[in-house]
Every structure is written in C-alpha cells, then in structure tokens.
Amino acid sequence: MTAEVFWAVAVGLAAVVAYVLVAAVRRAPVPSNGADADLAVYRDQLTEIERDLARGTIAEAEAERLRSEVGKRVIEADKARLTGSGATGRTSTAVIVAVIAAVIVPGGVAVYWGLGAPGYPDMALETRLAVLDEAIRTRPSHEEMLANQGRPRDAVLDQTLARELADTTDIEALRERAGQHFMSGEMQAAVRVQERILALQGEGASGDDHALMALSLVWEAQKYVSPEAEEHLRLSLRKDMDNDLARYLVGEMFLQGGRYDKAFQFWRPLAEGGDPAAPWTASIRERIGEVAELAGVSYALPAGTGSGPTAGDVAAAAEMTPQERQAMVEGMVAQLSDRLATEGGDVEDWNRLIRSLAILERLPEAQQIYDEAKERFRGRPSELSFLRLAAVETGLTP
Known part of the structure; x- marks a missing residue:
C-alpha cells in the first residue's frame, strides 16, 4: 500500500467516525433543567385549586386569587425554560461538534504522524522473527x-571406539556396524x-552420508x-538439494526454534510429493496441518494424499458400536500383519502395525x-x- 493510499483511507475512516459521533450528539435529547420541574409543580397546584373549589373548602374569590398568582409563576417558569434550556442545549451541541471536528480527525492524524510510520513493514513481526533466528543461532551445542x-558422552567408550576404528577402512563394514549400533540404541557408538x-571419504562423502550423520546426532x-x-x-x-531426510530434519530444526513458516516451507513438498515409503513422509503428513496453522497459513493436504481412511470409511465407522469398531480394527490389523508376513512392506507399514498392536x-x-x-x-x-x-x-x- 502506497503512502497516498494509506493516508486517504486513514483520513476517510476518521471522517466517517467523526460524522457518526456528530450525528449522535445532534440527535441526543437536551437534558431538562429546574424550570421544567417548577412547571410541573405549578400545574399540580392549579389542579389542586380546582379540586378545593369543587369541594367547597375555598370561596370563588379565593380560588381566583390563587389562580392568578400561580399563573404568573407558570409564565415566568416557561420563559426561563425556553431561554435557558434552548440556548444551553444549542450551545452544548455546537461545542461538542466543534471539539469532534477539531480534535478527532486532525488529532488522530497528528498522533499517527508522531508514533506511526505509513508504508513501513510490520516491525513487531520482523523483530519477533529476528529474536527467533538469534535463538536458533545461539542454541546449545550438541555437547551442552x-x-x-x-x-554426557562416556570418555572411556570414546577412547575404546577410537582405538577400534583407527585401523578400519572398510566403509561398507562400517556402515553395517553403524546400523547395528543404531538399532540397539547405542547412539554414541553410532555417531x-x-x-x-x-x-574416510572426505570431500567424496555423499549427501546421504551427511544426512545419516545428522540423524545419528539428532537421536x-x-x-x-x-x-x-x-x-x-x-x-x-549442498551435495543434494533433494535429499528428503535432510529436508525433513531441517524442518524439525526450524520447528524446534519456533520458525514455523520455514518448517512449513521445507515440509510442504515432502507432504505433497514425498516418497510414501519413506518413514518421515507419514510423520510429516500427520503434522503439516498443525505446522501450517502455527505459521499462519491456511492449508490442507491435496485430496488423495496419504493412505488414511476415506470419508466413507470414517462415516461408516461413526455408525458402528464400540464392539463393531473394535472388530473392524482387529480385522485391519490382521490383514496388515498377513500382508507383511507374505509380501513384505515399507517401514511405514511396519510402524503402523507396531503402533496398532500396542x-x-x-x-x-x-x-x-x-x-x-x-x-x-x-x-x-x-x-x-x-x-x-515407535518402540x-x-x-x-528397543
């Protein structure tokens, strides 16, 4: 939005607010004063005089005298009401209108001129993101x-591993050993x-090698x-911009640091087009909606993405009794177990079966x-x- 457009909108809105306030003031009833109360009293006195005359408690001459005296007071009170109340009401309305016209519009413009900055980006948001970026940059080291x-790492184990690995140059054997340590939860050794x-590979190490190194440290x-x-x-x-494991872990890093917008940027392509057999794809698809919401993005996975139940499955399950739903789940678990035993499957299938049995x-x-x-x-x-x-x-x- 340009500065000219901003000021046009701001002044226009202020003028509308001022108009509404002025209209409300002009329509407001003028408050009554003491003369109105006096008139009411005098009218009651005249009514009382007529009643006394009818009952015969006062003579006609006395009634006429009282009417004349009260009538004079009515005239005086009526004059006071017309002059004092009308002038005061008109004066008050004029003063209020003048104050609104003189203060609301120019005053609002003056305050924003001193405190605001039209055309400037959202400084609060930028500051908040800068704070998050700084927190990510200065977060604790791995050892910390x-x-x-x-x-903390076991120093004796480190010395033992250093001696064992010093003369080992068979990379495939080392990869097998790293997997064994990983599988048994011996993460210091895996690292x-x-x-x-x-x-051993130096500059020839692949993107997968570095991604697995990062994964070992993360675990x-x-x-x-x-x-x-x-x-x-x-x-x-840097070796492979399309390395899905690395992109997944970068998203985790930004998620931990509160930069949900960047986490969403890294995860969205994986959620929509990632390898279904990759173990992180299902995890991302389960969490991408929440990450998008935290990032302030309106997002839903494209239709057909993922392997979850269809709308028909959900509707059918909703109509079942608890016993029927239990039987349905048992049947699905049995089918999955049989398929894995006979045909095998990807890691997500095994992960699903483990969690379902639990x-x-x-x-x-x-x-x-x-x-x-x-x-x-x-x-x-x-x-x-x-x-x-999952374990x-x-x-x-594990």
Missing part, C-alpha cells in the same frame, strides 16, 4: 545439550562410526537438532513385530530410527 539432559565413515540428543547436526544437514543439501494392548505381539522389523531393515539407519521411535513411544524394548 547432552550435559543438560544428564547424558563415532558415522564420523569415521565421513573421515543421540533425543531428537534435538544441534548446531553440529545442522552443519551436516547443510553439507547434505493400541490393542497386544504388547508381546508388538514386540515380536518390532524385533522382526529391525532385522528386515538392518543397515538402514533412517528406517531403524522411526521403528525405534519407545509404545513402551516396547
């Missing part, structure tokens, strides 16, 4: 967060092995995206499925990380 969580993989810090993890995410995206309180079966899934996805840290999350959140043994 581990200490804050009461889980050190992944560091060795990057050190070691209980899902906190530290500055060290961020650096590996930057390196990953909801049904069939924890021994859920544990068995989780253990089987770990074997199927051995050596694939990103998939294992989401399976481990932790459902009370299984």
